[in-house]
Each structure stands twice: as structure tokens, then as C-alpha cells.
Amino acid sequence: MITVIFFAQLREQLQSDKVDLVIETPCSIAAIQANIVASHPSWSGFIEGRTLLAAVNQTMVTTDHMVNTGDEVAFFPPVTGG
Amino acid sequence: MITVIFFAQLREQLQSDKVDLVIETPCSIAAIQANIVASHPSWSGFIEGRTLLAAVNQTMVTTDHMVNTGDEVAFFPPVTGG
Amino acid sequence: MNESTVNKNLNNTNNPLDYVGVQQADFDIANEYQLMREGNQQDGAIVFFTGLVRDFNQGNDVTGLFLEHYPGMTEKALQSIVDTAKARWPINRVRVIHRIGQLYLSDQIVYVAVSGKHREASFDACRFIMDYLKNQAPFWKKETTKQGDVWVTALEKDKTAMEKWDKNQQK
Amino acid sequence: MNESTVNKNLNNTNNPLDYVGVQQADFDIANEYQLMREGNQQDGAIVFFTGLVRDFNQGNDVTGLFLEHYPGMTEKALQSIVDTAKARWPINRVRVIHRIGQLYLSDQIVYVAVSGKHREASFDACRFIMDYLKNQAPFWKKETTKQGDVWVTALEKDKTAMEKWDKNQQK
Numbered sequence: 001m002i003t004v005i006f007f008a009q010l011r012e013q014l015q016s017d018k019v020d021l022v023i024e025t026p027c028s029i030a031a032i033q034a035n036i037v038a039s040h041p042s043w044s045g046f047i048e049g050r051t052l053l054a055a056v057n058q059t060m061v062t063t064d065h066m067v068n069t070g071d072e073v074a075f076f077p078p079v080t081g082g
Numbered sequence: 083m084i085t086v087i088f089f090a091q092l093r094e095q096l097q098s099d100k101v102d103l104v105i106e107t108p109c110s111i112a113a114i115q116a117n118i119v120a121s122h123p124s125w126s127g128f129i130e131g132r133t134l135l136a137a138v139n140q141t142m143v144t145t146d147h148m149v150n151t152g153d154e155v156a157f158f159p160p161v162t163g164g
Numbered sequence: 165m166n167e168s169t170v171n172k173n174l175n176n177t178n179n180p181l182d183y184v185g186v187q188q189a190d191f192d193i194a195n196e197y198q199l200m201r202e203g204n205q206q207d208g209a210i211v212f213f214t215g216l217v218r219d220f221n222q223g224n225d226v227t228g229l230f231l232e233h234y235p236g237m238t239e240k241a242l243q244s245i246v247d248t249a250k251a252r253w254p255i256n257r258v259r260v261i262h263r264i265g266q267l268y269l270s271d272q273i274v275y276v277a278v279s280g281k282h283r284e285a286s287f288d289a290c291r292f293i294m295d296y297l298k299n300q301a302p303f304w305k306k307e308t309t310k311q312g313d314v315w316v317t318a319l320e321k322d323k324t325a326m327e328k329w330d331k332n333q334q335k
Numbered sequence: 336m337n338e339s340t341v342n343k344n345l346n347n348t349n350n351p352l353d354y355v356g357v358q359q360a361d362f363d364i365a366n367e368y369q370l371m372r373e374g375n376q377q378d379g380a381i382v383f384f385t386g387l388v389r390d391f392n393q394g395n396d397v398t399g400l401f402l403e404h405y406p407g408m409t410e411k412a413l414q415s416i417v418d419t420a421k422a423r424w425p426i427n428r429v430r431v432i433h434r435i436g437q438l439y440l441s442d443q444i445v446y447v448a449v450s451g452k453h454r455e456a457s458f459d460a461c462r463f464i465m466d467y468l469k470n471q472a473p474f475w476k477k478e479t480t481k482q483g484d485v486w487v488t489a490l491e492k493d494k495t496a497m498e499k500w501d502k503n504q505q506k
Contacts, residue, residue, distance in 0.1 A: 201441065211461075218452060290382075290458075
């Protein structure tokens with residue numbers, strides 16, 4: 001099982017701060033996106049949005065990054081600190 | 083008459099903080115240099131040195147700048163503040 | 165092994181006065197400046213940057229903002245940026261503080277200070293850290309405006325600013 | 336009419352808190368920072384630079400330095416540089432202080448602070464002012480070293496740093 005956590009505007013758009021997925025690992029970030037959208041079709045525009053960022057174990061990754069069981073996975077919009 | 087003032091290492095090299103020149107005005111900075119060296123031949127290496135800077139009325143100028151009576155003329159080495 | 169860890173292992177120039185902090189509390193510039201200078205006779209140049217909540221942004225009159233962050237990752241991302249800067253430039257002390265939570269008009273948001281022997285490296289490194297922080301540190305601003313609460317939009321110019329550092333390195 | 340006067344007449348963005356000072360006395364960063372922030376809700380970025388007397392320069396162990404200057408011209412040159420920066424970038428407050436006379440190890444020499452809405456202009460303008468100051472403001476450093484008193488040599492890299500700003504403008 002993989003838990004994906006959401007931040008900021010994305011969390012508000014989904015009205016959810018995380019989702020638990022039953023998915024074979026290792027799997028790519030892209031596979032995680034597809035899995036989430038399969039169970040939450042209304043989230044498609046956000047989870048598959050062009051500007052979505054992903055982090056695994058608190059480091060930003062691209063959608064081909066492979067995720068293992070126990071990894072911390074997060075999705076969020078472009079950052080706006082500073 | 084034109085008074086030329088000297089600063090920093092140049093002043094120490096010349097062992098003089100200024101010189102009064104009898105010279106027709108308007109005249110160029112280059113003419114002032116030649117006039118000084120004519121009366122102080124031993125200053126030639128300093129007054130005609132490649133790195134000498136000149137200011138007229140407290141603004142840096144090139145050697146073709148024309149000087150008038152009453153102008154404040156200064157010669158000094160490259161600046162090293164900051 | 166992730167990139168941050170790699171950088172940390174390669175970097176043997178860490179200074180005990182280096183600091184990366186994410187905090188709700190305000191910070192004091194006089195105190196921070198003192199930490200850059202004390203016992204420091206080797207550095208000739210200190211550059212620092214502070215970011216403040218300003219009254220007008222992205223078309224809105226702003227009265228305050230809430231800074232959300234990703235706990236843990238923010239510190240890690242900032243440390244990785246600092247490590248990269250220290251590996252790239254001959255600099256000495258680096259201190260970074262980023263605030264979180266509710267802030268108001270004119271409040272301090274972020275502080276980056278870099279000291280070094282020469283001004284060129286200190287200027288470059290301070291700006292580099294800000295340019296990367298803007299793109300890679302997981303903070304999000306929600307502004308309180310007269311038109312309601314608005315999430316700040318990430319700007320293309322900030323991405324461009326970061327990407328310029330890659331081009332410079334290839335020169 | 337000289338260049339400095341021309342710049343001053345063209346520049347209609349002077350801020351009452353702008354300041355250019357040449358002084359023997361030390362300056363206080365906390366106080367200076369306050370002057371950049373007070374009553375200022377429009378600026379989102381403050382960049383500042385301080386130059387310090389460091390212990391090793393141009394091959395010598397330094398214990399202090401004497402700063403000679405050209406009274407009158409220093410202030411005029413600094414003001415002209417600030418005017419040029421304000422005409423070139425959208426910045427708000429600018430404060431410059433340069434010390435003169437006898438200074439010792441770790442002493443503050445120079446301070447340049449720039450505030451503006453955005454960090455890019457504040458960084459550029461602060462660095463531009465330092466790069467021009469290094470080449471155009473009539474100060475001369477004589478360092479006290481274990482090998483005796485030594486006039487500091489002007490460096491080619493400082494000239495190059497200034498000339499880069501011309502190239503950038505032509506892009």
C-alpha cells in the first residue's frame with residue numbers, strides 16, 4: 001500500500017489531504033496518478049494536471065520515478081515561497 | 083593659472099599634494115600633463131603613467147577633456163575603495 | 165541515495181554557524197548579522213536578502229498571507245540548495261530562514277545571508293539560493309486580499325531565473 | 336553640465352529615505368535595516384551588502400587599513416552611481432555609506448542597501464552600485480601589514496565586473 005499526501009491548492013481542490021492506494025510496487029509516479037484517477041475520476045484534471053509536482057521521500061521527482069513500499073509520496077502544485 | 087591636486091600613492095610618489103601651473107586655457111588634460119612634466123622632469127613616469135586617472139570638477143575625464151580657468155583638476159591612481 | 169544526501173557527503177566546507185531554519189517566529193536582522201560577523205576575520209563581503217509581505221501582488225491588494233509548507237521536506241530542500249551553492253562558490257557562512265503560518269503586511273518572510281572573501285561569490289550564491297528556493301522549496305502562499313483568499317500563482321520568470329544558473333555554469 | 340547633474344535632473348524617483356554618506360564613524364546595520372523597512376509596505380525585497388576589513392589581501396597579512404578619499408568627489412561619484420541605478424531598475428530606497436580614515440580588522444567599510452518590489456532588480460542594482468563604486472568612487476586603501484604599509488592595487492577583475500553591465504544593457 002502507498003499513501004499519497006496532498007498540499008496547498010491541490011488539497012483544497014480534492015477536498016482531501018491524502019489517499020491510500022492498493023498498488024503493486026515498485027511502480028512509477030505515472031502509475032500512481034493513473035491508479036488515483038481510476039478510483040476518483042473527478043480528480044483527473046488535478047492529479048493529471050500539467051503543473052502537478054511530485055516528491056518521493058521529500059525530494060522532487062519526475063513521473064518516471066519508481067516508488068517502493070514505505071516511500072513517502074506527495075503531490076502538490078508549483079511552489080510559491082520566498 | 084590651474085592648480086592640480088594629487089591623491090594617495092601618486093601624492094606620495096611626487097612628495098607633493100598639488101602643483102600650480104601657468105598655462106593658457108582652455109587646455110586639454112594631456113597639455114596639463116606635458117606642462118607638469120616640463121617643469122618636473124622626474125615626475126614623468128608618474129604623471130604620464132598609463133594608469134593615471136584625472137578628474138575635472140570632481141568628475142572623471144579622459145585626457146582630451148578641455149579645462150578652463152577656475153576648474154578643479156585632480157590626478158590620482160586607480161581607485162580601491164569598497 | 166537521494167541528491168541531497170550526495171551533496172552533503174561531498175561538501176566538506178560546512179561552517180558550524182551555517183543554519184537552515186523553517187519557523188513561525190520572526191527573526192532579528194541585527195542578531196543574524198552578528199552571527200555572520202562574530203569571530204570572522206577572513207570574510208570581506210556579506211550579502212543578504214530579505215523578502216517581505218508587500219501590499220500589492222498579482223493584481224490584488226494584499227493585507228496578509230498564510231504560508232503553508234511540507235514539514236520535513238522544506239528543511240531538506242533548503243539544505244540541499246545551500247549545499248549546492250557551497251559546492252559551487254568559494255563562500256564561508258550561509259544562513260537561511262523561512263517563516264511559515266500567518267503573516268501580515270510588511271512582515272519578514274525569508275532571509276538568506278552569505279559571507280565570503282569576495283563580493284562576486286557572495287552575491288552569486290545569495291541570489292542562486294533565492295532563485296532555487298523560489299522553485300524547489302515546498303512553500304505555498306495564500307494571500308488575504310480584499311477580493312478574498314487567493315493562492316499565489318507560480319511565475320514563469322522565477323523558473324527562468326533558476327534556469328539561467330545552468331546556462332552560466334556551461335559557459 | 337556634468338554627467339552627475341544630468342542624471343540627477345533626469346531622475347524623478349528619489350526617495351526621501353535615500354542616502355549617500357561618507358563618514359569616519361561606524362554604521363549600525365539594525366538601524367539601517369529599519370530605515371529600509373519603516374513605513375514601507377510596497378517593497379517585497381531588500382538586498383544589502385557590507386564590505387569588511389579581512390585578514391588577508393593581495394598576498395599580505397592585514398591588521399588594518401587607512402582609507403583616503405577625495406572630499407566632495409566621493410559623495411558626488413556615489414550619488415551619480417545611485418542615480419544611474421535608479422534610472423535603470425525599478426527600485427525604491429537606496430542607501431550607501433562608505434567609511435574613511437583608520438579602520439581595523441573586521442571593521443565595516445561599506446554598506447549598500449536596495450529595496451524594491453521584486454528581488455531581481457534589487458539584486459542587480461545593489462551589485463551594480465558596488466561594481467561601479469569599486470571603479471569610480473575616489474577612495475584609496477593603504478593596508479597595514481606585517482610587511483609594512485602597502486597601497487592596495489586596483490584589480491582587473493573589478494574593471495571587468497563593471498564592464499559586464501554595459502554588455503548586459505546592449506542585449
